Amino acid sequence: MTQSPAVAGLEDALALIADVPDFPEPGVLFKDITPLLADHTALALVVEALAAPARDTTGTPVVDKVLGMESRGFILGAPVALALGVGFVPVRKAGKLPRPTYAVSYALEYGEATLEVHRDALEPGERVLLVDDVLATGGTAKATIDLVEKCGASVHAVAMLMELGFLPGRETIGSVPLTTLLTV
Numbered sequence: 001m002t003q004s005p006a007v008a009g010l011e012d013a014l015a016l017i018a019d020v021p022d023f024p025e026p027g028v029l030f031k032d033i034t035p036l037l038a039d040h041t042a043l044a045l046v047v048e049a050l051a052a053p054a055r056d057t058t059g060t061p062v063v064d065k066v067l068g069m070e071s072r073g074f075i076l077g078a079p080v081a082l083a084l085g086v087g088f089v090p091v092r093k094a095g096k097l098p099r100p101t102y103a104v105s106y107a108l109e110y111g112e113a114t115l116e117v118h119r120d121a122l123e124p125g126e127r128v129l130l131v132d133d134v135l136a137t138g139g140t141a142k143a144t145i146d147l148v149e150k151c152g153a154s155v156h157a158v159a160m161l162m163e164l165g166f167l168p169g170r171e172t173i174g175s176v177p178l179t180t181l182l183t184v
Helices: 010-014 040-054 072-084 139-150 169-173
Strands: 018-021 029-032 065-069 087-093 101-108 111-118 127-135 154-163 178-183
Touching (some): 040 072, 111 139, 127 139, 139 154, 154 169
Parallel strands (some): 065 087
Antiparallel strands (some): 018 029
């Protein structure tokens, strides 16, 4: 696993993530990112840190698109795409996209979920950065990797705001380079 490159002030920005005990149910410690999102400086630092894995050593973007997974991946991924000067592609829950899609279903601990992407969202050969807020079991990230491959594109890297280190997300996504800004 790769941690974020040293960014001045990033630690203070990440400290804005609030712990909410017993939400959404007793025994769960929810990580609320809304205070971080509400702080312009903190959000700008996080966006730059999430964009870093998609740049070469000179700072030049090496990806063609950023994909954000529903729904907080939209909040983080769109400004990352702007920072990189590339397009943004939303990966949605089933039935939310209006044109022909590719779909991938994956197991959850309580059932199954399906993610979709427009069939024309990516061109064969494009390189993409996946962005989301939390890597837990890795099911959402792995399904998105599979969608990218169905489009004929490739995943350059995955950038996550947080990783739940006690869950097997890293193992689930395999050898795809992973950058996380905070491991909890």
